[in-house]
Amino acid sequence: MRVTIKDVARECGYSVATVSLVLNDKESRISAAARAKILKVAEEMNFRPNRLAVGLVTQKTHTIGLIVPDISNFHFAEMCNAIEHECRNNGYIVLLGSYGSSDDQAYEYFKEFIDKRAEGIILAKPRLTELTEKEKMCFSLAQRARVPVVTFEEFKAAKGVRSVSFDFEAGGYLATKHLIDLGHRRIGCITGQSNMVSSLARLKGYKKALSEAGVDFDPQLIYEGEFTLDSGVEALPYLLGQNVTAIFAFNDMMAMGVYKAARNYQLKIPTDLSLVGFDDIDLNEILEVPLTSVTHPAGAMGRESAKQVLNMIDGGEREHGILFHPSLKVRGSTRKLR
Amino acid sequence: MRVTIKDVARECGYSVATVSLVLNDKESRISAAARAKILKVAEEMNFRPNRLAVGLVTQKTHTIGLIVPDISNFHFAEMCNAIEHECRNNGYIVLLGSYGSSDDQAYEYFKEFIDKRAEGIILAKPRLTELTEKEKMCFSLAQRARVPVVTFEEFKAAKGVRSVSFDFEAGGYLATKHLIDLGHRRIGCITGQSNMVSSLARLKGYKKALSEAGVDFDPQLIYEGEFTLDSGVEALPYLLGQNVTAIFAFNDMMAMGVYKAARNYQLKIPTDLSLVGFDDIDLNEILEVPLTSVTHPAGAMGRESAKQVLNMIDGGEREHGILFHPSLKVRGSTRKLR
DNA sequence: CGGCTTTGATAAAACGTTTTACCAATATTC
DNA sequence: GAATATTGGTAAAACGTTTTATCAAAGCCG
Missing domain, CATH: 3.40.50.2300 (Response regulator)
Incomplete structure (x- = not known):
């Protein structure tokens, strides 16, 4: 039902390899004629590559995982929005996980996203005082898989993870x-x-x-x-x-x-x-x-988190992270006493 | 670096097939001893299956795509939250796309999600008066790939898609x-x-x-x-x-x-x-x-949308969809004239 | 003991791509 | 015209799973 690269290859009389080369615009010596024909046929057949297969072989999925407590909360909605935008502008798609009040769920998402080969993870999990076993396990999983992690609003989480935090x-x-x-x-x-x-x-x-x-x-x-x-x-x-x-x-x-x-x-x-x-x-x-x-x-911090993961994905070194500072907006609800 | 099923197989001296069978709890005649050992080793090695590979062979990704205009908008934040919950409870993960003011972007996501093998798509795109070429193309793409689509807040979009709409x-x-x-x-x-x-x-x-x-x-x-x-x-x-x-x-x-x-x-x-x-x-x-x-x-409608896609994924027939009705909440901002 | 079942496990194909090393045909050189 | 370089293209391996058909060994029967 779905048209694969093989179908395209058969249809235009070239090999799968050639079609792939042309479609991905790889530098290689393919005649202009072949190139044109392949492009045309692929277009006509409405060919779309299976990203699972692509991801499997290239090890790139152009996906990042985003884990938040609650999307319907103003703060996180803003944050998600900024992250989504930043990712999109860099060709990345976000997998979303909202764990609500279930702490465990956060780490289920964490593992699941790694399994799905997210290339990076942004974790907004107001950390309780100490790292649990499960948390340690997740971080080490990410580390072994070389998946960069950014924690949102945490001062420090584990080594090897950057944090975008707030004072x-x-x-x-x-x-x-x-x-x-x-x-x-x-x-x-x-x-x-x-x-x-x-x-x-x-x-x-x-x-x-x-x-x-x-x-x-x-x-x-x-x-x-x-x-x-x-x-x-x-x-x-x-x-x-x-x-x-x-x-x-x-x-x-x-x-x-x-x-x-x-x-x-x-x-x-x-x-x-x-x-x-x-x-x-x-x-x-x-x-x-x-x-x-x-x-x-929230917006600025979200954007920064996205920038940090994307940078790490691009090979940027793990650094200490970044700290945002507050300011006070004085409005009508406060007043000199008496 | 990452441990694959092959590693597990080698480590415990069984074949990849056997390990897969055991880990997926398929009914098959594997000795209790083998079963125990495989389970133990897999656990110890912290084995996690590559979902890309699994998806490629099983044609199931347990993923649905969600496309909204703006997550930071109250209405859609509520909706997303409900959808995310409903999906999670049914073992599905959501891919999120927020297209902002760029109409085209909505359809870029649509295609991208299909390429990523989302099993269903929820599209919240306040439709302009007529279906554009691009929209038609997307719907037919989904139809050919047998990917169920639910449109949110549209009375009807194209045949074969259910709509969760509002009066x-x-x-x-x-x-x-x-x-x-x-x-x-x-x-x-x-x-x-x-x-x-x-x-x-x-x-x-x-x-x-x-x-x-x-x-x-x-x-x-x-x-x-x-x-x-x-x-x-x-x-x-x-x-x-x-x-x-x-x-x-x-x-x-x-x-x-x-x-x-x-x-x-x-x-x-x-x-x-x-x-x-x-x-x-x-x-x-x-x-x-x-x-x-x-x-x-928004919440109820989001939940319903999720239910509809999930149901279609489970083989439910394409129906007409469902219509939500408004009511009026009278509060202090209205008053009898003079 | 020879044939038939049952048990336990595996080999291999398949999913849809990318990529490298190689090959055949043609063009170039002397 | 033989040796060599270039051009255009492809075969095949690899990615990490699932699943089916098959196989070897052991158990059973008379």
């Missing part, structure tokens, strides 16, 4: 410092899961800013969320109970939750409560009270 | 009817590109509702947007110039643009202007003035 600590510091400068002292925190490196780092920045200002750290002001809207909704009543005058949410989604909950409590932001988010999603500008937030450039 | 006309009707019922007569419309079937359908619904209420259609009230935030921002001043009392935006993003612009004009929604959106994205509930919107269930 979450500086972000936490910036947000907190801003609130302190505005006179706030009781600053609530809505964190992410406590075993997540990126959440811990933000918290470290928060503590650092406090301590610089001579404010004691109060664990009562910390609410552990899960980066979801609902976490923000639930955090607000608790933190109000702690008499906070400001809240630093570890991502914008949770800040949105605070907005939403605040309406129920007749609370005005920023009059009654200052609020800082993290990620600086586009949405922030559209809100009635635009959200002050820490920038976290 | 945009009913959506347009619902939104408009609602505004009319509230007493509005001069209702502005922010449409999508005028050659897009789905935009035309919404418009048809709009006109139908008007005519049922005996209101004359006024082309001056139509502003052609591009489904972007900025389109909404730009549309507002124009429509205000036409003295509208309500606006129906063909998607929520453009409605957000109206919100944003309204702030600059000191306009209160819904006091001074009623606003209805389309898509009913999660965000709508979070807004200070929650947006009344027409539901458009």
Whole structure:
């Protein structure tokens, strides 16, 4: 049913080798006549090479694997988009894996993508504190197969893998410092899961800013969320109970939750409560009270990740990776105390 | 470097055939001893089969191709997420293509995915009015290769392809009817590109509702947007110039643009202007003035698309496809006139 | 013990390409 | 006109699997 190179060869009376040579434009001594005829027949027959076969022999698939926790999440959607674009522009196609809440699934994809001969892998897996056995196994698998790996938003993962990461600590510091400068002292925190490196780092920045200002750290002001809207909704009543005058949410989604909950409590932001988010999603500008937030450039970081894998595929040496830095976008949701 | 089935065979002293049989758990008469040893050795050596080779011989790749205009768009992000999940749960992996504003690119992906032996394709390409040559070529390519295709949000594309579509006309009707019922007569419309079937359908619904209420259609009230935030921002001043009392935006993003612009004009929604959106994205509930919107269930539709391809891959017959229906979520952005 | 089954395993073809080494025919040189 | 170089093209191996038909050895029967 599908037309193969053999069909083309038979049809135009040349050998398979000749057809392949011509179609791939290899330098070789094939007469102009043969060349023309082959090109014409291949076109007419609508011949398309089987990439599996090509990949098998050339060891090149022009495919990279992309593993993210959740594509429908703003941050990762942006990131995926940038990666997809960068790859496309370099002739690469992306295999997508979204593992949701199943940590194991991430590594199933990892293995599967290697089996499918992806030439590189971008892994966006907020790492828990230590590398598990499974993780080690995957990295060593990749290493033995010489498949370059880029970890997204991790400071370091394993040797031989580059990481495109982000200075979450500086972000936490910036947000907190801003609130302190505005006179706030009781600053609530809505964190992410406590075993997540990126959440811990933000918290470290928060503590650092406090301590610089001579404010004691109060664990009562910390609410552990899960980066979801609902976490923000639930955090607000608790933190109000702690008499906070400001809240630093570890991502914008949770800040949105605070907005939403605040309406129920007749609370005005920023009059009654200052609020800082993290990620600086586009949405922030559209809100009635635009959200002050820490920038976290998903697109740029995604693009960079893609560049890094592609570069490694091209033979670039394994380096240390690259670190992105945050800045603070001050908008209407924060205000001088009193 | 990578361990192949030959390596395993050599290592444990059996033939490649035997190893393959055991590893794939084929019913065949292999001694328990051999079986045990092979399993053990394969495990120890960390053997993983090359999927390209497997695909070449079995003609199965357990891969489907997904083509969307823009992953970072809420609607498609939701859709992709659902598809990815459904596929994963059925042992399929997705190849992702996002073609942005380049129509041609969509078909480049289409061909590329077929070449890569995707077993099915989901194409989310808001079709312009007529099928182009290229499109026809792609569909016939898929047909000859017996690769099932599902078009997303198209009423029909070509024979042999199922479509998962949405009744945009009913959506347009619902939104408009609602505004009319509230007493509005001069209702502005922010449409999508005028050659897009789905935009035309919404418009048809709009006109139908008007005519049922005996209101004359006024082309001056139509502003052609591009489904972007900025389109909404730009549309507002124009429509205000036409003295509208309500606006129906063909998607929520453009409605957000109206919100944003309204702030600059000191306009209160819904006091001074009623606003209805389309898509009913999660965000709508979070807004200070929650947006009344027409539901458009991206997740459910994505899941259904995946089910349809998977079913066709399993030998299910080509049917007519399936049509999703809208409903109206009334929230705070619309209000009785005067 | 000779023929027939059963058991356990394998050789080899196939999937659709790329690529290298080689070959036959023609042209060139002296 | 023989030796040599050039031209145009191809055969065949390789990539890493799956699968079918076949084979050798062992077991069974009378």
